[in-house]
Amino acid sequence: MRILAVDTTTPRGSVALVEGGSPRAEVRLVAADRHSRWLLRAIGLAVEGLGLGPADVDAWVVATGPGSFTGVRVGLSTIQGLALAASRPCLGLSALDALAALARGTAAATSVVALVDAFRDEVYSGVYDAAGRPRGEPRVSPVERVFDGLGGPVACVGDGAERFRERILEVRPDALFPPVEPWLAVTLAREAAPRLAAGEGGPPDALRPLYLRPADVRKP
Numbered sequence: 001m002r003i004l005a006v007d008t009t010t011p012r013g014s015v016a017l018v019e020g021g022s023p024r025a026e027v028r029l030v031a032a033d034r035h036s037r038w039l040l041r042a043i044g045l046a047v048e049g050l051g052l053g054p055a056d057v058d059a060w061v062v063a064t065g066p067g068s069f070t071g072v073r074v075g076l077s078t079i080q081g082l083a084l085a086a087s088r089p090c091l092g093l094s095a096l097d098a099l100a101a102l103a104r105g106t107a108a109a110t111s112v113v114a115l116v117d118a119f120r121d122e123v124y125s126g127v128y129d130a131a132g133r134p135r136g137e138p139r140v141s142p143v144e145r146v147f148d149g150l151g152g153p154v155a156c157v158g159d160g161a162e163r164f165r166e167r168i169l170e171v172r173p174d175a176l177f178p179p180v181e182p183w184l185a186v187t188l189a190r191e192a193a194p195r196l197a198a199g200e201g202g203p204p205d206a207l208r209p210l211y212l213r214p215a216d217v218r219k220p
């Protein structure tokens with residue numbers, strides 16, 4: 001199965017075409033708030049560079065959030081349009097789930113905490129067991145609140161873990177920070193593959209963003 005996956009939830013955007021679990025093409029960029037300028041070109045490079053067309057992609061996958069409101073909207077609308085035009089199924093996955101999958105099996109950790117910078121001195125967070133299974137719902141809060149009632153060694157991943165590392169260590173001196181890829185498209189495709197094979201892919205209009213809080217709108 002050929003899967004085209006897109007992540008535009010953070011400035012580290014990525015596109016990957018994965019077939020049989022192996023990446024055949026990948027584009028990585030750092031482009032804060034400018035995902036609309038490069039995304040379609042990157043998808044074209046990944047697909048056309050292999051001599052393929054949109055109809056040769058079996059399924060389209062996108063990170064639904066949480067993260068940049070503009071980035072999430074750009075990613076979802078682009079994948080919706082391409083999947084609709086190609087008459088192919090699509091699937092949305094949480095960026096937190098993808099981060100947790102990257103830290104699966106971290107030695108000594110009984111929990112994985114995925115953290116995405118939410119600005120306003122907060123993080124979007126998801127808590128998972130060592131196998132990457134969710135423990136509760138994702139939420140937005142100050143980083144210290146994420147660890148309330150969480151026992152055992154924890155592995156922290158994501159740009160929120162990078163930004164708030166010192167504050168995390170103040171409340172959890174035993175916290176681990178395993179190195180993981182910040183570009184998520186390949187992981188999204190791999191995590192989506194068994195779900196797509198099980199028939200979980202749906203029509204483009206079934207995709208929904210994962211925001212966790214209202215947009216920060218300011219009057220000019």
